[in-house]
Amino acid sequence: MTTPPLSPTPLGSLPPREHLRPGQTGTVLDVVIPVYNEEKDLEPCVRRLHEHLVRTFPYGFRITIADNASTDDTPRIAALLDDEMDYVTAVRLEQKGRGRALRTVWSLSEAPVLAYMDVDLSTDLNALLPLVAPLISGHSDLAIGSRLSRSARVVRGPKREFISRTYNLILRGSLAARFSDAQCGFKAIRGDVAGRLLPMVEDTGWFFDTEMLVLAERAGLRIHEVPVDWVDDPDSTVHLVRTATDDLKGVWRVGRALATGALPLDRLARPFGDDPRDRELAGVPGGLARQLVGFAVVGALSTLLYLGLYSLCRLGVGPQVANAAALLVSTLANTAANRRLTFGVRGRERAVRHQAQGLVVFAIGLALTSGSLAALDAATVSPSAGSELTVLVAANLAATVLRFLLFRAWVFPERERREAAGRAAGDGARNAGRGPTAPHDVPHAKDAQDAHDRNDWSRSAR
Numbered sequence: 487m488t489t490p491p492l493s494p495t496p497l498g499s500l501p502p503r504e505h506l507r508p509g510q511t512g513t514v515l516d517v518v519i520p521v522y523n524e525e526k527d528l529e530p531c532v533r534r535l536h537e538h539l540v541r542t543f544p545y546g547f548r549i550t551i552a553d554n555a556s557t558d559d560t561p562r563i564a565a566l567l568d569d570e571m572d573y574v575t576a577v578r579l580e581q582k583g584r585g586r587a588l589r590t591v592w593s594l595s596e597a598p599v600l601a602y603m604d605v606d607l608s609t610d611l612n613a614l615l616p617l618v619a620p621l622i623s624g625h626s627d628l629a630i631g632s633r634l635s636r637s638a639r640v641v642r643g644p645k646r647e648f649i650s651r652t653y654n655l656i657l658r659g660s661l662a663a664r665f666s667d668a669q670c671g672f673k674a675i676r677g678d679v680a681g682r683l684l685p686m687v688e689d690t691g692w693f694f695d696t697e698m699l700v701l702a703e704r705a706g707l708r709i710h711e712v713p714v715d716w717v718d719d720p721d722s723t724v725h726l727v728r729t730a731t732d733d734l735k736g737v738w739r740v741g742r743a744l745a746t747g748a749l750p751l752d753r754l755a756r757p758f759g760d761d762p763r764d765r766e767l768a769g770v771p772g773g774l775a776r777q778l779v780g781f782a783v784v785g786a787l788s789t790l791l792y793l794g795l796y797s798l799c800r801l802g803v804g805p806q807v808a809n810a811a812a813l814l815v816s817t818l819a820n821t822a823a824n825r826r827l828t829f830g831v832r833g834r835e836r837a838v839r840h841q842a843q844g845l846v847v848f849a850i851g852l853a854l855t856s857g858s859l860a861a862l863d864a865a866t867v868s869p870s871a872g873s874e875l876t877v878l879v880a881a882n883l884a885a886t887v888l889r890f891l892l893f894r895a896w897v898f899p900e901r902e903r904r905e906a907a908g909r910a911a912g913d914g915a916r917n918a919g920r921g922p923t924a925p926h927d928v929p930h931a932k933d934a935q936d937a938h939d940r941n942d943w944s945r946s947a948r
Contacts, residue, residue, distance in 0.1 A: 500678065500756050503624035506545075506598055514545035515618055516597035520552045520587040524605045525559040531605045532567050532574060538611045539573075545622070548597065551576045552587035585694025589687065592680050598622075600680055604671030610715035617712050618674050626710035627679045627756070628702050630665060631672030635713035642718030653733065660737055661700050661744070665709050668696040672714060679707065682753050692729050693736035700740055705754035752830060780828035781890050784820060789882060792816035793875065805859055805874055810852060817848040820889075821897075829898040843897040850892075851885035 506514060517535065521528055532549060539547050551564040553576065564576035579587055592600045599621045603609060609631050620626035633640045634654065640647075650669060657663040673695055675683070679702070687697050703709060743749050795812035803811075821844030825831045831840070858881035862869050 500682070500754060502756070503627070503676070505624045506622045512546045513548050513597045514622065515539075515543065515547040515599045515601060516550055516591075516595045517547065517614075518550045518552050518588055518591045518600070518602040519605050520554060520584045520602065521556065521560055521564070521605050522554050522582060522584075523556045523558045523560060525556075525563055527605050528560055528563050529567065531607050532571070534607060535603075535611065536571060536574065538614070542615060547573055548595075549574045550591050550595070552579065552591050553577065554579045554584070554587045555582045581690075583690040583694075584692060585687070586690035588694060589684050589690070592675070592677075593684055595677070598677045599674060600677055601674035602671070604719075606719035608716050608719050609670070609672040613672065613712050613714045617672065617710075620710040621674055621676050625708070627676055627707040628699065629674045629710040629712060630667065630699065631670045631714040631716075632665075632667040632711045633670050633714060633716045634666045635711060638713040639715045640718075641716070646718060649730065653730070656734075656737060657696065657700070661741055663700055664703060665699055666711060668699055670714065670716070679754070686749055686751075688739070689732075689736050691732055693733050696733065697736060697740055700744075701749065701751065702754065704744060705751040706756065707754055708756075747826065777828050777894065778890075781824060781893070784823045784828060785886050785889075788816045788820040788823070789879075791819060792882070793878075796875075796878070797871075800871070806856060809855055809859060809878065813848060813852055813855065817844060817851065820844070821847075824893055825898065829893070831898055840897055847889050847892050847897070850888060851882070854885045855881045857881075 517539075519528075519531065519535075524531075528551070532551065536549060539549070551567065551574070553561050553564050561576075561578055564578075567574050568576040577587075577591060579590060588602055599618050601614075601618060603614075613631055617629045617631060620629055632638055634651070650667070654663075654666065654668060657668055669692075675698075683698060683702060683705075686701055687694060689697050699709065792812050795815055796808050799808035799811050818841065821841055825837070825840055855878055858877045859874065862873060862877050866873065
């Protein structure tokens with residue numbers, strides 16, 4: 487029997503996070519331990535984790551051993567632990583890859599909180615409850631253990647310390663990541679978030695969780711970090727050079743996808759306020775804060791583009807012609823960027839009309855800036871280039887306020903934004919009905935059924 491595909495999830499923004507109440511579900515936490523040829527460490531790891539959860543965790547839990555293509559005695563040990571211990575399930579996959587194992591098990595799990603940890607238990611288990619508590623309470627969407635926080639205590643050699651810090655610096659510089667530790671094998675995610683996020687993650691190896699974190703952060707999800715006590719495993723089988731090469735390829739691929747807007751990250755958005763009363767205040771339009779931020783960023787970049795074009799054109803033509811040319815080009819770019827990024831309108835429908843309306847807004851801005859230049863010429867016999875730029879910046883600030891109001895009320899009204907979101911949701915739902923396509927297909931786990939019945943996946947605390 488093959489692994490069923492990911493079930494379609496409703497599109498549009500995620501609902502507000504809710505606290506998981508006791509008794510709401512039998513199994514609250516599913517902890518996955520991905521393993522490959524770990525016959526030595528598997529049994530003591532599972533028994534130690536099981537004892538810790540029984541003693542300290544106040545909710546129902548399950549431990550899932552995800553064996554990805556082990557060739558030693560790991561499958562037999564995993565099956566014995568499954569048969570002997572309550573709350574322990576073993577799954578066998580015939581393809582290697584930590585990311586593949588996590589995506590397979592997490593996609594099938596019904597637990598509202600999903601976690602994973604490395605089999606060597608390098609991370610102190612006392613950090614497990616602080617890791618998942620923000621997800622249970624509804625405060626956060628993902629949680630990660632961090633070995634690079636100031637209060638973390640870490641024992642490892644200089645080589646691994648250098649590699650880890652260098653990798654995280656690369657993520658910060660290339661993908662603007664703000665989380666501190668992408669590689670710590672100690673992470674958790676809410677199940678509703680995983681249902682939408684996992685199909686967007688392509689990697690099936692060690693870069694899987696880094697890609698997951700980058701996409702979640704770019705979508706505005708909240709990532710909670712827990713300082714951990716961590717002791718390096720000297721017997722680790724991770725191939726550092728090959729892993730580093732694959733990670734750099736992943737950074738390039740994800741960076742390119744983010745730059746081209748190829749990922750539907752709007753499906754992961756949360757409401758600005760999780761309290762519904764925050765969205766019912768009279769006179770406060772929905773999404774205004776986010777739109778203001780997006781408009782400000784686009785406006786700043788457009789202003790820089792405008793000033794650069796004006797300075798370039800001014801070398802060969804007069805101020806009025808240079809102003810008109812620079813303003814026209816920057817306005818076309820500004821309208822296109824605000825259409826997609828600020829107001830969330832996608833697709834080609836009405837794009838020409840939006841640009842035409844943007845040109846009307848451009849005419850108003852042109853009148854303001856040209857009038858300002860004319861006034862400067864009337865007041866000064868031979869104004870300097872610095873004076874011209876100062877006047878233009880002031881005039882553009884006034885035009886920017888008016889531009890936002892016209893964009894929001896006339897070019898991209900609330901009704902039209904809702905229609906665009908509805909069309910996107912309908913298209914996504916139709917695509918979801920066809921099942922996932924590569925590279926987001928959930929890998930087959932045919933042999934998981936060779937040893938275990940499908941009921942293993944839905945087993946709750948006995």
